[in-house]
Every structure is written in C-alpha cells, then in structure tokens.
Amino acid sequence: MFHSHVCMRNSMGCIKKEQTQMSEERWEIPFESIMDLKRIGSGAQGTVFSGKLKDEIVAVKKVKDLKETDIKYLRKLNHENVIKFKGVCTQTQDFGIIMEYCPHGSMDFILRDEEFLRPARLVAWAKQIALGMQYLHDHKIVHRDLKSPNVLIGANKTVKIIDFGMSCEWNEISTKKSFAGTIAWMAPESIRSEPWSEKVDIWSYGVVLWEMLTCKIPYEGLNSSAIIWGVGNHSMNLHIPETCPDKLRRIIEFTKKSFAGTIAWMAPESIRSEPWSEKVDIWSYGVVLWEMLTCKIPYEGLNSSAIIWGVGNHSMNLHIPETCPDKLRRIIELCWKVEPKHRPSFKLILSHLEKVEFFQ
Incomplete structure (x- = not known):
C-alpha cells in the first residue's frame, strides 16, 4: 500500500510538471509564427506591430531587453477593460509581448x-x-x-x-x-x-x-x-x-x-x-x-x-x-x-x- 501511495504521488507530480510545461509552451510563441507584421506605433518602451497569429489579429510589442518579457504575473489577468496578454517571444533576439489587438487606437x-x-x-x-x-x-x-x-x-x-x-x-x-x-x-x-x-x-x-x-x-x-x-x-x-x-x-x-x-x-x-x-x-x-x-x-x-x-x-x-x-x-x-x-x-x-x- 505504501508503494502504491508513493507511485501515485510521483505520478501526480509528473502530471503537474507536464501541465506546467504545456502551459509554458503555450505562453512562449515562436516569433516566426506571427505573419503579416505591420508597424502601427512606437514609444519609449518599444515598437508595436499588428500581425496575424493563426487566424487572429494580434498586437506585437517588440522590446529590447529579455527581462521586459517577464510578465508572468500578468497572465492571470482576465477583464474586459484590461488588455489580454497572449504570450511572449523569447527564443530569438526579437523579444516581444503578444497582446490582443485594438482597432481604434489609443x-x-x-x-x-x-x-x-x-x-x-x-x-x-x-x-x-x-x-x-x-x-x-x-x-x-x-x-x-x-x-x-x-x-x-x-x-x-x-x-x-x-x-x-x-x-x-x-x-x-x-x-x-x-x-x-x-x-x-x-x-x-x-x-x-x-x-x-x-x-x-x-x-x-x-x-x-x-x-x-x-x-x-x-x-x-x-x-x-x-x-x-x-x-x-x-x-x-x-x-x-x-x-x-x-x-x-x-x-x-x-x-x-x-x-x-x-x-x-x-x-x-x-x-x-x-x-x-x-x-x-x-x-x-x-x-x-x-x-x-x-x-x-x-x-x-x-x-x-x-x-x-x-x-x-x-x-x-x-x-x-x-x-x-x-x-x-x-x-x-x-x-x-x-x-x-x-x-x-x-x-x-x-x-x-x-x-x-x-x-x-
């Protein structure tokens, strides 16, 4: 029984680890997967582009420093009046933050x-x-x-x-x-x-x-x-x-x-x-x-x-x-x-x- 309990605990640990890895993979978006990039604005914190991710138009904010993509604490946000973060690009020198696109500007x-x-x-x-x-x-x-x-x-x-x-x-x-x-x-x-x-x-x-x-x-x-x-x-x-x-x-x-x-x-x-x-x-x-x-x-x-x-x-x-x-x-x-x-x-x-x- 003890052996079964240990196996069950180990299995649950593996499942949680796999779920975390899957979540991280979904959060990490390959830059090359974003098509039709068009520059729509720039500011002190980066240049913003519109692009297509699969069948969805998204906004891509390019940033200079990798640490600027460390916004995991913002992933949990889900409100109609707060911009929705969809993921980040960190695997190349083109660091970026992927967000929902707003057609009417600022x-x-x-x-x-x-x-x-x-x-x-x-x-x-x-x-x-x-x-x-x-x-x-x-x-x-x-x-x-x-x-x-x-x-x-x-x-x-x-x-x-x-x-x-x-x-x-x-x-x-x-x-x-x-x-x-x-x-x-x-x-x-x-x-x-x-x-x-x-x-x-x-x-x-x-x-x-x-x-x-x-x-x-x-x-x-x-x-x-x-x-x-x-x-x-x-x-x-x-x-x-x-x-x-x-x-x-x-x-x-x-x-x-x-x-x-x-x-x-x-x-x-x-x-x-x-x-x-x-x-x-x-x-x-x-x-x-x-x-x-x-x-x-x-x-x-x-x-x-x-x-x-x-x-x-x-x-x-x-x-x-x-x-x-x-x-x-x-x-x-x-x-x-x-x-x-x-x-x-x-x-x-x-x-x-x-x-x-x-x-x-």
Whole structure:
C-alpha cells in the first residue's frame, strides 16, 4: 500500500510538471509564427506591430531587453477593460509581448481629434477605466502610468488599459520609493520619490478624467521640471471646467488627493515623491475625465516645471468647463483631493457615475 501511495504521488507530480510545461509552451510563441507584421506605433518602451497569429489579429510589442518579457504575473489577468496578454517571444533576439489587438487606437489620439467628447461616451469610458483599474487593484497590481495614451479603444469602442511596463504588485502597506511614470499624470508622492501605494493610480485617473472632460493635454507647454515642482508641492492643479457636472467634479477632486506617471496626470504626492497608494490612479482618472469632457490637452501650453510646481503645491488645477454637469464636476473634484485618503475608490466612483443622469 505504501508503494502504491508513493507511485501515485510521483505520478501526480509528473502530471503537474507536464501541465506546467504545456502551459509554458503555450505562453512562449515562436516569433516566426506571427505573419503579416505591420508597424502601427512606437514609444519609449518599444515598437508595436499588428500581425496575424493563426487566424487572429494580434498586437506585437517588440522590446529590447529579455527581462521586459517577464510578465508572468500578468497572465492571470482576465477583464474586459484590461488588455489580454497572449504570450511572449523569447527564443530569438526579437523579444516581444503578444497582446490582443485594438482597432481604434489609443484614447489620446481620439481626444485630440475632438473638440469635446459626447457626454454618453465620456461616462461610459470613465466607468470602463474605473472598472479596469478596480480589477487591477483587486489583484494587488498598481499601474503607475495610467494616462490616455495607455488606454486603447477596442472593438465596439470598449476601453482597454495597457502598458504595464511600470506596474508592480503591492501589499497593504507599501514602502516602495521610485520615480516611475509620465510626469503630467504622476501623483505628488511619486514625483517626490516618496513611499507610494495604489493611490498613485487614483491621482492619474483624475488626470485622465480631466483629459476626457477637456480633450486637452495636461500641463501642455510646461516642461517636466515645472510640473515636478508644481505638482510635487501642491501649488499646481489642472483646472476643472465650470461646465463639469458636480458628481464628476467631485470624483476628480477625490483623485487629486496623492512619483509615477506623466506629469500632467500625476497626483501631487507622486510629484512630491511622498508615500503613495492606489489613489494616485484616482487623481489621474480625474484628469482623463477632464480630457473626455473638454477634448483638450491637460495643462496645454505649460512646461513640465510649471506643472510640477503648480500641481505639486496645489496652486494649479485644470479648469472644468462651466457646461460640465454638476454631478460629473463633483466626481472630477473628488478625484483631485489633496489628501490621497480623501480620494474615492473606483468602486465609489462607479456609484457616483451611475447618478450622472445628465449624460444618459
């Protein structure tokens, strides 16, 4: 009986090992198996191509370093508003990450082509981004670079959050310190290279809300130093349009309670490199709402230094249009609360968005 038990245990071990190997083989995709590659864009973290894998159109992000393909902790992600990772290419010098393909491109291009975003579309995208970010936070993943260029529009105009190059897993009490993200979207604590938490994403979300609200580039015209200074010391904020609904303004204000992200979307605590949490994404979300509301670039015309100074010391805000519905205005304002702990969670933001009847 003992012998049978040992054999059974060994057999189960072999089966589990084989299953792991099969899983790894499915995750590893030979580069030569991807056909009809066409360049569709490039950025600081790599060039992106569209291609055909079997009968499916996929996106292929070529990266320079093998370690950039080490995203196994992202394989488990499965949400409608988070990009789906299909595998990696590591067997040749053509290192790459294979993802689902989004035919409508990134949100920032759509916003820059519009003078304003239709209210119904703004609210729909705001909810979808919040749902995707809530899912990431529920899985203990902090994005740290949430911004409109990292939001793709897939089939049926569905939002897909992408580019986890700076993301990481966090515990409840984070002591992480780093300077990661794109300045205009960064939370003050990230900018100041102080300990951070998932709240840095909340700040960035506020900036994204602002982008959707205004269709502008956050802190446009300001150099990085100005944004770092202004957001870092809370003297600069994106102005929420007067027309912004109160609830949306409140959400944005909540997000602005927070140095990872792009300056114009960054929460003050990120800019000041102070301890941060997922609330930095709430701030950035508020900026994205503002972008959708105005179809403008947040802080357009300002150099980075001015944005850093203004947002960092809370002396600068994105102007919310007068035409913004009160409830939406309130959401944006909440996203941009100075104290990260006073910014809402994406769950609370979603509950507020349900009440923005003006946009239905």
